[in-house]
Amino acid sequence: MSKVVEVAAAVMLRADGTEFLLAQRPEGKVYAGYWEFPGGKVEPGESVRAALIRELQEELGITATACSPWLTRQFTYPHATVRLNFWRVTAWDGEIGITAPLEHSAVDWQKTGEPATVTPILPANDPILKALSLPTTMAITNTEAEGSERQLERLEDALKAGLRLIQVRAKGLPPAQRQRFAEAVCRLARSHGALVVINDDEEIARQVGADGVHLSSISLANCLQRPDFTWVGASCHSAAEIARAGELGFDYALLSPVLATPSHPDAAGLGWPEFARQLAGNTLPVLALGGMKPEMLSEAQEHGAHGIALMRGW
Template sequence: MTKRVEVAAGVIFRGDGRFLLGQRASDTFYAGYWEFPGGKVEAGESPADALIRELDEELGIRVRAVRPWITREHRYEHAHVRLHFFEVAEWEGELHDHVHSALSWERVEAPAVGPMLPANGPILKALRLPRRMGITHAGEVGAAAQLAQIDAALAHGLKLIQVREPGMAAPELGAFSAEVVSRARQHGALVVVNGGVDVAEKVQADGVHLSAAQLMALERRPGLEWVGASCHTRAELERAAALGMDYVLLGSVLVTPTHPGQAGLGWERFAELVRGLPMPVFALGGLQPDDMERARRAGAHGIAAIRSSWAQP
């Protein structure tokens, strides 16, 4: 049985939004492949401490803060690795590479280098996922008002919308979703439809969003590009991971207007539930835009919201 090796890897961003990749040297396994910088977790180290040490040794930079992100496992011919990915939130110093044959700053939308080390490949798709998700509530405010709010939010940079309208009949939901998709396309934004795969496919949405009940009854991942689900428990999160979901929503983190008497998970419990998951997790429930940093420190990819997504900036 191959022993599992714990590895810490860092997603390092610079001011223009590009992230850093390194090309493996000629004297290593998978020579010439590209990877996220990092290295092996030594005995007695936490993955976060290992990453800070490795980036100092490999690149000569001093890391001031990291955010936990996702954890993935991969079996190579020579090793079984578990990679703990962190976002490097703050760092300083000049890059002086000591282990790679080359470094490259890449665009999230379209990395130009390759091939990627197999264990790192799925991370590129996760990086394409926007950090904010706006969830519609046209049933509450009216379709015309919601579309006006969507136009304003798209103009101010929103890149991910979940159409969630449980009160709409199928024909109405299809027409409304198609209108949202049309408007989002003009801004390069993604749209996922909460409900059925058939509606999402018919309106040519980017993906489908499943309820927790749909997730638990699912046998295999639908074939759309983006498939996500709502989760409330660790069992649901693990089911989403096993089925290869591209993202999940977890909440409610805080008390919400929809459920005023129901206590939220809180950030400590949220962090416990998402630890070690292989896909991005959006925090949901009573959150405002300025909760983003707190959410990401707890391991969230970003935040999803209904009302605060459509408030005037």
């Protein structure tokens, strides 16, 4: 088996998250002319963070001041097998290419969630581009607590305020009523360009034209192949379950409970240190669930999360 080369890859994001940077490989390098995320090989004895900071200084002439682990992907090229450690970089000192020469033919800012406008892109990065388009805040419906009508009112307000990802969870409703509620959520979401996934019901997801399905941890354990939807996610409670979702080619996972929740105040959550440990080496975006509040998004991302999921407070 060939040696795996560790690589630090920088997902550089504008402050509002609407754009990310791609760089073009220069002449003389393997895959010259292809576009990729900036970064490079992790040297012996060097941490991924240190390699990331060094590479950005060498390649772009900037110093990263805010960066956090995001996800890891392994890919085999004809010339090497690489493990790409993708880190989000959200703040830096300096201007790209001003204080040091670029080690790329060009760089280009791309719109998050839109098809890339540069080609060709290194094949290892295709799943990363999709992961970047996943919104960082998920609202999970809670009809049992508020009722369908109130939930729809709140969802409309949240969508107007920028919410772009909804999981329809309405297990307490009769099937016909659950479908009507899902249809109403999809109509609202479409008018705002938001994604909708249906909790644990592929049939309703297809009937209402949802963007995807979200499996419970029990359904994940019994799943043999990825459901045929654009977006597929799963509820997970351990690193092993996250790994299983990744093996099946799912697009994201929720990891819970991070903190104590109102519904289970006496149940101890993972806590942020353990949450980060469970995420180490994850291959897909993971959202933190359990006791989350909107203002915790940055803290969650600092511990390796893609974002947060909320059943209350969205």
